[in-house]
Amino acid sequence: MGKIRVLVAKPGLDGHDRGAKIVARALRDAGMEVIYSGLHQTADQIITTAIQEDVHVIGLSLLSGAHMTLFVDVATLAKKHDLQNVLIIGGGIIPEDDIPALKKAGISAVFGPGTPVEKIVEYIETYVKR
Amino acid sequence: MDEKNTKKMLSAAKKRWKDTTLQQTLTKNSERIKSFHNLSNKEITTLYTPDDIHKDDYLANQNFPGQFPFLRGIHPNLYRGRLWTMRQFAGFGSAEETNQRYKYLLDHGETGLSVAFDYPTLYGYDTDHPCARGEFGKCGVAVSSLKDMEILFSGIPVDTITTSMTINGPAAIIWAMYIANAEKQHISKKINGGTIQNDILKEYIAQKSYIFPPEPSMRLIVDTFEYGFKEIPRWNTISISGYHIREAGSTAIQELAFTLADGLEYVKAATARGLDIDAFAPRLSFFFNAHNDLFEEIAKYRAARRIWAQELKKMGAKKDRSLLMRFHTQTAGCSLSAQQPEINIVRVTIQALAAVLGGTQSLHTNSMDEALALPSEKAVRIALRTQQIIAEESGVTYTVDPLGGSYYVEWLTDMMEEETYRYFDRIERLGGVIPAIEKGFFQREIAESAYRYQKEIDNHERIIVGVNDYQLDETIGIPILKMDEKGEERQINRLKKLRKNRDNQKVRERLDQLRKAAEKDHNLMPFILACVKEYATLGETCQVLRDVFGEYQELAIY
Numbered sequence: 001m002g003k004i005r006v007l008v009a010k011p012g013l014d015g016h017d018r019g020a021k022i023v024a025r026a027l028r029d030a031g032m033e034v035i036y037s038g039l040h041q042t043a044d045q046i047i048t049t050a051i052q053e054d055v056h057v058i059g060l061s062l063l064s065g066a067h068m069t070l071f072v073d074v075a076t077l078a079k080k081h082d083l084q085n086v087l088i089i090g091g092g093i094i095p096e097d098d099i100p101a102l103k104k105a106g107i108s109a110v111f112g113p114g115t116p117v118e119k120i121v122e123y124i125e126t127y128v129k130r
Numbered sequence: 131m132d133e134k135n136t137k138k139m140l141s142a143a144k145k146r147w148k149d150t151t152l153q154q155t156l157t158k159n160s161e162r163i164k165s166f167h168n169l170s171n172k173e174i175t176t177l178y179t180p181d182d183i184h185k186d187d188y189l190a191n192q193n194f195p196g197q198f199p200f201l202r203g204i205h206p207n208l209y210r211g212r213l214w215t216m217r218q219f220a221g222f223g224s225a226e227e228t229n230q231r232y233k234y235l236l237d238h239g240e241t242g243l244s245v246a247f248d249y250p251t252l253y254g255y256d257t258d259h260p261c262a263r264g265e266f267g268k269c270g271v272a273v274s275s276l277k278d279m280e281i282l283f284s285g286i287p288v289d290t291i292t293t294s295m296t297i298n299g300p301a302a303i304i305w306a307m308y309i310a311n312a313e314k315q316h317i318s319k320k321i322n323g324g325t326i327q328n329d330i331l332k333e334y335i336a337q338k339s340y341i342f343p344p345e346p347s348m349r350l351i352v353d354t355f356e357y358g359f360k361e362i363p364r365w366n367t368i369s370i371s372g373y374h375i376r377e378a379g380s381t382a383i384q385e386l387a388f389t390l391a392d393g394l395e396y397v398k399a400a401t402a403r404g405l406d407i408d409a410f411a412p413r414l415s416f417f418f419n420a421h422n423d424l425f426e427e428i429a430k431y432r433a434a435r436r437i438w439a440q441e442l443k444k445m446g447a448k449k450d451r452s453l454l455m456r457f458h459t460q461t462a463g464c465s466l467s468a469q470q471p472e473i474n475i476v477r478v479t480i481q482a483l484a485a486v487l488g489g490t491q492s493l494h495t496n497s498m499d500e501a502l503a504l505p506s507e508k509a510v511r512i513a514l515r516t517q518q519i520i521a522e523e524s525g526v527t528y529t530v531d532p533l534g535g536s537y538y539v540e541w542l543t544d545m546m547e548e549e550t551y552r553y554f555d556r557i558e559r560l561g562g563v564i565p566a567i568e569k570g571f572f573q574r575e576i577a578e579s580a581y582r583y584q585k586e587i588d589n590h591e592r593i594i595v596g597v598n599d600y601q602l603d604e605t606i607g608i609p610i611l612k613m614d615e616k617g618e619e620r621q622i623n624r625l626k627k628l629r630k631n632r633d634n635q636k637v638r639e640r641l642d643q644l645r646k647a648a649e650k651d652h653n654l655m656p657f658i659l660a661c662v663k664e665y666a667t668l669g670e671t672c673q674v675l676r677d678v679f680g681e682y683q684e685l686a687i688y
Contacts, residue, residue: 008688013249013265015338018379018464021577021688022584038686039338064249065503069264095503095610113468113501114597116588 004128006057009037009046011074014064019091023059026117027124043073047081055086056128059120060107062092067102075106085129091115133186140181152176169423170381171582172545178537185544191436192540195530199439201432201543202531203489204454209527213241214485215492216517217294219460221246221271222504224617225281228271231507232286238511239518242492243286244294246270247304252339254300254672257621266618269504270296274621275667277628279307280314289317294325294369294458294492299341301328302350303671306659309362313663323364325415325458328354329371331392331563334684335572337374341672344564346679348399350654355400355410357655366415368396369458375572376419377464379580382430383546385419387553388572390437395563397445411442411452418490420481421462427481428533429542431457431488437547459485460494468501470596471608479516486520487533493517503610570685577688625667632665640664641674648678 008024010017017039028034035053037046050058058078060071071090078086090102091111099110109123166174185191195203205211218235220243221228232243247270250262256274257266266272273279283293288311297304305326312321330347333340340347351368358367372389380388393414400410416434420427438455447453461481466474475498482495495513497505505513521527533539560566567573586592593599644657661671 012263013253013261013339014269015333016377017338018377018580022379022581024688025577025581026584034688036686036688039684064265065268066249066264073264093501093503096606097610113466114594116598117584118588 001130003031003033004057004124004130005033005035005053005055006059006124007035007037007046007050007053007055008059008061009041009049009074010039010061011041011043011046011070012062012064012066013040014062014066015039016063016092017061019063020059020061023061023091023117023120027059027121030118030121032124043070043077046074047077047083050078050083050086051081056130057087057089057124060088060090062090062094065093067092067094068098071102071107072105079106087124087128089120089123091120137181140179144177144179144181168382168426169421169583170383170426170546170549172383178541180537182537182541183544185540185547192534198443198450198453199436200454201436202534204435204456204491206530208489208530209486209521210530213521213527214490215242215292216240216514216521217242217244217458217492217494218510218514219244219246219296219494220510221248222611223267223271223613224621225271225273225278226620227267227614227617229282229284229286234507235510235514236286236291238514240514242292242294244494245282245296247295247297248272249339250274251304251668252297252299254303254341254668254676256625256667256669257618258625259669266621267613272621273304273307274625274669275628276307276310276662276665277624278621279304279311283308283311288312288315288322289320290322292322292324294327296327298327298330298333298337299339299347300668300672301326302354302655302658303662303668305354306655306662307668309659310663321362321365323366325366325369326354327371327417328368329392331395331567332371332374332389334567334682335375335388335392336378336380336576337371338684340682340684342675342679343682344567346675347682348396349651350675351396352400352403352405353653353655355396355413356403356405356653358413359409363413365413366456367410367413369415369417370396371417373417373419373460375576376421376462378576379464379583380576381579382421382423382426383549384553384575384579386430386434386437386546387550389416389418390434390441390550391554391557391563393438394441394445397442401445407442407445407447408449408452411447412449412454416455416457418457418459418485419462420459420485422465422477422480424480424484424487425533425536425539425542426546427484428488429539429546431459431485431490432531432534432539432543433546433550435489436543437550456491458492458494459488459490461485461496463496463500466496466498466501467594467596468606470602470604471498471502471606473596474498474501475512475516478513479520482516482520483524483526486526489531499608499610502606502608506609506611509608568685570687573685573687628665628667636664637661637666637670641666641670644671645674645678648675
């Protein structure tokens with residue numbers, strides 16, 4: 001089996017990219033193929049890249065507080081494009097109270113501040129569908 | 131005996147001490163860890179003594195506070211005369227909600243205001259722009275027009291209080307709105323000063339809320355310098371910021387070096403325009419982070435003052451005021467844990483203490499809940515109380531630069547200065563700050579440091595209480611700030627009404643005049659001011675400049 005392919009993406013206007021870059025690098029070091037979207041991506045752009053790059057995982061990072069809109073936008077658009085086999089995970093400044101609704105929308109897991117990166121690696125390796 | 135010989139004898143004695151007294155202890159018990167490295171990854175030794183200090187000519191290298199090179203402080207009596215400004219960065223939701231928060235903070239003893247704008251505002255978009263989707267009021271307050279600015283400051287005396295505004299890409303426009311609001315209250319020339327962040331270089335490097343490419347951005351900034359010292363001389367037209375560089379993952383040394391390099395770049399840009407350095411340099415201000423390593427942070431502020439004074443002198447500044455590094459400090463948001471949030475109060479106390487011991491002019495203390503959400507009222511009050519305890523109870527304010535002369539702190543200060551000059555050389559070899567940005571130099575340096583720090587935590591080489599040790603399995607039980615759900619709707623309705631009721635003919639004319647001025651090389655401040663006074667929105671005004679200047683795209687590297 002080939003490498004796990006991951007798109008690390010920054011939706012919306014949020015410029016906090018420290019976490020996204022660390023995760024991107026850690027996943028690469030763990031042997032995955034990582035595409036980093038860069039900043040200021042719309043849901044459309046993220047899904048288009050995910051399809052073009054044929055990824056198994058989309059990792060969304062947001063620290064602005066707009067996750068209830070922007071994470072859900074990406075998950076909804078993924079469903080519309082029949083990307084059921086793409087695992088969508090998220091991270092950033094996300095209050096616990098918001099997590100159930102995000103999971104319901106299709107974000108499989110949410111990783112908050114202080115998460116060891118290996119936990120994200122393990123999660124992806126366990127739950128990736130391919 | 132001359133000083134050199136004394137030093138030699140001391141070094142020899144220290145070596146004997148190491149080989150005998152210290153060694154006996156180390157033979158019996160090895161140390162807790164193999165080596166001690168601070169947050170800049172510099173090895174720290176067991177003991178520092180006078181022979182470690184190379185810049186040891188007191189009058190030349192340290193001198194008295196208020197005298198060159200200002201290592202010990204910019205004021206001769208510092209906090210004995212006046213305490214630092216307690217300035218909490220705040221903003222969320224609509225202008226109405228944030229206005230209430232400001233009044234709450236002022237009621238509880240805050241002495242200056244600091245505005246956090248939401249993402250659409252930071253990027254020069256109105257609340258109803260498609261790119262603003264989901265972001266209204268999340269990271270700060272939405273200000274789409276002069277109308278919002280009027281509401282934001284209603285009942286707040288801008289003639290007696292100073293206001294700092296964290297705005298960069300559209301700084302000139304937001305500043306114009308602040309000025310226009312004050313003029314409407316008939317106090318324009320008496321605005322009691324304030325600050326716009328207006329530091330675009332660190333946006334490209336770290337914070338990433340840029341709009342235009344470097345060249346027109348630098349032009350706009352120099353426009354504000356020029357307008358500022360002529361029209362509103364008490365306004366700080368820039369706050370050259372290391373804070374975000376640090377938050378993005380840099381070390382303290384990188385924060386220091388990159389921030390000062392940015393600062394010198396602005397000085398070069400303004401003098402290249404022909405502005406007199408002694409006219410604008412006194413209005414350049416700075417903004418630093420305060421992280422957990424107490425002594426390293428203190429040394430950073432001290433080194434910053436000395437380097438800045440030395441460099442400005444080299445660049446031809448004659449007045450003392452031009453050489454003074456005045457700075458604001460904010461405690462490190464990135465150091466806060468989402469786990470056991472209450473313990474963040476302790477972290478913030480240490481960090482705030484570093485800022486005060488380092489001689490800060492103003493201070494923001496983070497709230498314990500900020501790794502989870504925007505701060506609740508109670509959390510922000512405790513953060514403010516932390517400053518008040520340091521000011522009123524700790525006694526650290528009684529004397530100037532209390533750690534001056536500490537062998538460790540002086541060694542750290544000298545070392546950080548040397549490292550900063552090493553970075554200056556590297557930046558110079560890359561062709562200067564802007565070429566270095568375009569080559570991704572700063573971004574790569576910061577990403578490296580951030581990754582190394584994360585690895586250290588993941589490998590338990592660095593312990594973060596509550597995160598990778600001393601954990602608790604508990605649900606987080608602190609209340610999260612809830613915003614008014616009607617805020618966005620109210621804001622959009624206000625915008626619609628505004629666009630209908632203003633004199634649209636005049637708005638078009640003013641925007642057109644701005645466009646023409648932007649295409650030539652006029653100072654744009656008067657034109658921008660004319661637009662916002664007619665209630666042209668932030669988005670409309672910014673769009674004119676986007677059309678003329680284009681937009682910046684960054685290199686996505688990790």
